[in-house]
């Protein structure tokens with residue numbers, strides 16, 4: 001794996017990862033996001049529907065949360081999860097937790113971490129963790145880490161212990177990694193922990209950078225764990241300690257405004273769970289990220305989507321959706337879309353927007369048809385991946401500020 005930077009503005013990096021995959025046949029543009037999967041498949045989509053998307057990321061993320069319980073099957077199969085799940089033609093990054101699924105804290109010990117599958121909790125020692133990676137055969141994987149410090153009230157002592165544990169897990173993983181024939185050619189990523197404590201973040205980054213890792217995973221910066229301001233300060237401090245020639249993956253951050261701030265702080269790769277969360281609440285991404293709007297279609301777009309005001313009286317499920325919703329999306333379950341015959345986003349080239357209307361999506365959601373999830377996922381992925389594409393274009397043409405203004409406006 002080789003990282004080539006074509007443009008660096010302060011901390012902001014535009015570049016490409018080359019020679020990826022075992023045969024070195026893949027490349028990944030930076031900054032970028034990973035393709036989100038659960039149990040080795042993109043939720044709602046078959047390989048066929050996935051292939052209708054224009055901007056598919058070159059790296060697919062899988063998580064031990066959903067795969068750990070299938071270890072025996074994968075061991076028996078012997079050819080890794082890529083072949084097993086039909087994830088052809090992609091680089092596979094294996095991480096510990098599914099950022100779109102909650103997992104209860106407090107289960108990390110000096111020797112183990114826990115993951116939660118459909119069958120409940122599975123506790124893993126380093127040896128078991130590495131046996132699992134051996135069965136999965138990813139191209140990249142994160143080393144075992146204690147990420148339990150994500151709660152805002154985590155004490156300094158606890159944070160310090162998590163950093164120590166994570167470093168000791170990394171050393172054990174590295175030693176087993178070298179002895180494992182099946183993981184030859186696979187890159188191991190060191191994990192930076194340290195919760196909200198600046199000194200511990202710096203210590204974790206500095207120590208991890210001393211190890212022979214292929215890249216870095218920045219853990220515990222999740223949206224719910226800290227403010228954007230604190231995240232910005234901590235990420236900037238961590239980045240200073242990391243070498244420039246290795247990629248940095250940030251976990252748990254997906255909202256477009258937060259992504260932009262973290263790219264400015266020096267992050268290269270993000271998880272792709274956000275469009276899935278939007279799909280699950282029956283919403284569609286609709287924020288604007290077009291830098292060179294065609295004047296005519298802009299007028300069209302501006303008339304196309306209006307900001308949703310929140311009515312005073314909401315009942316049942318709608319209240320819950322409104323609480324989770326961000327300003328980057330519209331709620332297709334809302335009655336106002338019942339007779340709205342426009343596409344989700346005017347000008348979007350995805351399968352859903354080319355063929356269907358908001359009113360149809362509203363109907364599918366109201367009648368609990370599975371097709372609603374399929375169509376929303378197609379659009380939301382296309383929209384989100386398109387946003388990253390536009391972000392790279394903005395970095396190349398020095399127009400990140402213009403993109404930020406457009407995105408922060410929210411819906412067009």
Ligand SMILES: [Zn+2]
Pocket residue numbers: 344345348349350351352353354378379380382
């Ligand atoms: Zn669309």
